[in-house]
Amino acid sequence: xxxxxxxxxxxxxxxxxxxxxxxxxxxxxxxxxxxxxxxxxxxxxxxxxxxxxxxxxxxxxxxxxxxxxxxxxxxxxxxxxxxxxxxxxxxxxxxxxxxxxxxxxxxxxxxxxxxxxxxxxxxxxxxxxxxxxxxxxxxxxxxxxxxxxxxxxxxxxxxxxxxxxxxxxxxxxxxxxxxxxxxxxxxxxxxxxxxxxxxxxxxxxxxxxxxxxxxxxxxxxxxxxxxxxxxxxxxxxxxxxxxxxxxxxxxxxxxxxxxxxxxxxxxxxxxxxxxxxxxxxxxxxxxxxxxxxxxxxxxxxxxxxxxxxxxxxxxxxxxxxxxxxxxx
Numbered sequence: 001x002x003x004x005x006x007x008x009x010x011x012x013x014x015x016x017x018x019x020x021x022x023x024x025x026x027x028x029x030x031x032x033x034x035x036x037x038x039x040x041x042x043x044x045x046x047x048x049x050x051x052x053x054x055x056x057x058x059x060x061x062x063x064x065x066x067x068x069x070x071x072x073x074x075x076x077x078x079x080x081x082x083x084x085x086x087x088x089x090x091x092x093x094x095x096x097x098x099x100x101x102x103x104x105x106x107x108x109x110x111x112x113x114x115x116x117x118x119x120x121x122x123x124x125x126x127x128x129x130x131x132x133x134x135x136x137x138x139x140x141x142x143x144x145x146x147x148x149x150x151x152x153x154x155x156x157x158x159x160x161x162x163x164x165x166x167x168x169x170x171x172x173x174x175x176x177x178x179x180x181x182x183x184x185x186x187x188x189x190x191x192x193x194x195x196x197x198x199x200x201x202x203x204x205x206x207x208x209x210x211x212x213x214x215x216x217x218x219x220x221x222x223x224x225x226x227x228x229x230x231x232x233x234x235x236x237x238x239x240x241x242x243x244x245x246x247x248x249x250x251x252x253x254x255x256x257x258x259x260x261x262x263x264x265x266x267x268x269x270x271x272x273x274x275x276x277x278x279x280x281x282x283x284x285x286x287x288x289x290x291x292x293x294x295x296x297x298x299x300x301x302x303x304x305x306x307x308x309x310x311x312x313x314x315x316x317x318x319x320x321x322x323x324x325x326x327x328x
Contacts (some may be wrong), residue, residue, distance in 0.1 A: 014100035023161035024214040027110055028135055030159045033210025034111040038090065040294055044250075047121060048092030050154035050183075051248075051312045053241035060250055063241070068096040071152050074181045074233075074317050077101045081149040084108065086138045086166070086182070087156025091131060097152075098130035098297065106148075107133045139165040143173045150174070153182035155312050161212045163220055165229035167318075177322045180229065184314045186217045188236070191309040201304045208297020209284065217314055229318035238311040247313060248305040251298040 022029060041049050052067035054060065071093075077083065079102035093162045097103045109115050109211060115133045122131045136142055151170045162167045170180050182313030185205075192198050202214055217236075224231060238247055304310030 005035070011230065014051055019213050026161040028158060029210050030141075031111050034089075037113055037114055037210075037294060038111070038117065042090065042117070046092065047090050047095070048154070049089045050093070053237050053313065054245040054246065054249070056242035056244050058242075058245065063245075065096065068093050069100065071080075071154070071181050072103075074100050075150040075152060077103050077150065077180050080104065081197065082106070082147070084141075084148050084151040084152060084170070084171065086153035087159060088114075088118065088133070089156070090114050091121055091133070093152070093154055094118070094131050095121065095125055095127055098127045099125070103130070105131050106143075108136055108138050109133060110135065110137055139169060141169045141173055145172055146175050148173050148175060148178065150178050151180045155183055155185055157182070158185035158209075158211055158214065161222035163215060164226050167224050167229065171227045171229060171320055171324075174320045176320055176324055178320050179232070180316070180318045180320070182316055183237070183312070184217075184316060185211070185214055185221050185310070185312045186220055186236075186314045187214050188217065188309055188311055190307070191216070198309050201300050201307075201309065204296060205304055205310065208293060208300060214310070218312065219259040222318070224316065224318050227253070228320065228324060229322055231295035231318050233314070233315070233317040235312050235315050237313040237315045238305065239315075246305060248302045251302050 017025075046061060046064070048064045048068065050064065050067075052060075052063040054063035058066075066284055068104070069214045075083070078099060079104045080099075082107045083103045085091075085097070085105055085107040088094050088109050091107055094105045097105050107115075107118065109118070112135060116137055118131075118133055119128075134142065138157065139162060144314045151174055157163065157166050167180075174180065178227075187202065191202070206214060217234075221231065221234060241247065301310070301312070305312075
């Protein structure tokens with residue numbers, strides 16, 4: 001992690017620009033965001049940085065693991081399959097695919113710090129022989145045509161400025177008949193661009209999560225089809241869990257010993273502790289400010305989820321037709 005005053009200022013300056021400029025600079029925004037946020041994510045979320053539909057009485061970690069298994073099953077994952085993990089973070093889902101399905105997984109990540117963390121986790125868990133990282137932009141993959149048995153992503157391609165470019169690269173590297181499975185952060189049909197509050201929530205989600213823009217469901221589906229994919233299934237899973245455990249529950253300010261850092265009092269305590277750590281130079285300058293940035297992002301995600309204008313769980317299963325050529 002590099003949460004310094006200069007790093008935070010640089011990241012904030014990237015966000016104080018138009019959507020068009022953010023699209024043009026999406027790679028720099030993503031790199032800087034994860035330099036700042038990765039350690040906080042691991043502390044509060046574990047090694048899999050994604051939401052999941054959650055059943056009543058189910059722990060957050062159990063719901064995440066069950067969802068990763070659902071993606072593997074949609075891929076038809078078998079021992080020995082070569083998979084691509086797009087925007088793999090520190091590799092939590094990658095290790096699930098390797099450990100539980102004996103797949104060989106290549107994780108694509110643009111952020112060097114996350115790759116370093118992921119390599120450490122792979123080594124500690126004895127999975128280096130099945131998991132590897134490639135530092136690359138997922139819109140320009142340094143991988144051969146028709147060479148992978150499946151591809152997946154967990155809420156990662158929302159960082160892309162051009163969905164069709166990303167989907168076309170995924171299409172290119174998949175073997176004919178192979179599947180791409182994942183989920184997207186999308187605006188739902190309930191989003192009203194004329195509503196100032198809706199626009200504010202959208203903007204806060206983008207700024208607080210290092211995104212160039214949040215697309216509508218229709219834009220995402222059109223991009224998949226334009227890349228050459230056949231869509232097997234697409235469905236919003238945001239409300240598929242228990243009403244008592246919505247996807248945004250871990251980010252809410254309600255009392256929870258399991259997620260103390262997300263409660264109002266937990267945030268106050270965390271900020272105070274981080275500022276004290278900065279003052280005695282145990283933590284880098286700017287650490288508390290990064291925490292505040294992520295808390296604001298969490299609030300906007302909860303608001304968007306509660307009023308139904310945003311989903312992080314638009315589930316997609318697409319297939320590369322048999323006999324097709326790579327998209328160009």
